Amino acid sequence: MNYQNEDHLDLRQKKTRRLLVEALAQLLTERPFQELSVVDICRRAMVHRTTFYAHFNDKQELLHYLLEGLEQECVATCLPQDPDRSPREYLLTAAQNVFQFFAQHRTLYRACLNSGADTRVQTLEACAAGELCRLLSEPRFRAVSPQVDPEVAARFYAGAMLSLIRWWLSSEPPLPASHLLANLEQFIPIQ
Template identity: 60%
Template sequence: MEEKQEEGLDLRQRKTRRQLTQALVELMEERPFQELSVTDICRRAMVHRTTFYAHFNDKQELLHYLMVQVERECIAACVPQDAPTPRQFFLTAARNALAFFKTRKGLYRACMASGADTQTRLLEDAAAEELARRLSQPPFPDALPGLDPRIAARFYVGAMLSLVRWWLLSPDPVPEAVLLDHLDRFIPHS
């Protein structure tokens, strides 16, 4: 659902959608998405099936809705609004991304285990588009002349999401401070 359509929902409708998405998150952390039924989701959310179908056509549409909400939260939380230098921008974005995904570790692992990784690609695309937009604005063009913002954004987002994926799914993850120290060394001083 588009953001403007979402704003048009009344409080009761928003509450129902929140209950359904929360139920889906909880259930996905317990068992694979493919094993879940609409009945399971409704039972957990304490919502009648007809109410579910008044909001969503099926569980895939609910999953897509959930991922769009996570995407919006991720971009708002991870992309710094003001950073004095491009280097600070990237380091702050990395720190924010690690914190964001760390708090949603269960959902992220559930999405990966359930084969919902195609939905996470939507998150990657949206993050890269937002980052490319930001890289097109000052101070980036002057600080990084000749750099194509689309290429830089794809490279950075792809690298960060790969790193986050490895970190969250690793049976023996390195400490967050070690990751941030390495990122500090990887990002050149300009």
């Protein structure tokens, strides 16, 4: 299942998928993923089991679909749209937006991390690294740090940021995002 290849779906099909995703998201905040069944998800969504299987092969595929949607929402909402920011301001604003996004979805992401859905983290990391590499290859970033390979820097920062987020989401109580941002500023050498 892929969020990007849904143009062929009619409104009824899109609504059914949305209901199933919402049902899974609600149930994940109540019980571990391993304890959930397709029947539980269908009951919550008020969708027949055969309808579920018309859209997804199993609950794992639905979980991946849910996470893919969150990834796309994160990328769409977290990257600053102001191209005139300095590279440092851009990266720090993006980090702040990411922390806000994950704080809003903390319960769901914690449930997903506890479900064994770490395979999606690799996809998110690759997506984030690709976007960051594209950004770091722009002339305004290259002019500030011409000696830094954009691909190496992108992989480093994306991996480090996702690791930090995973740790932050699983910490009890979580550190304030402002504390994390103050520390992140020390790791962004670009002025």
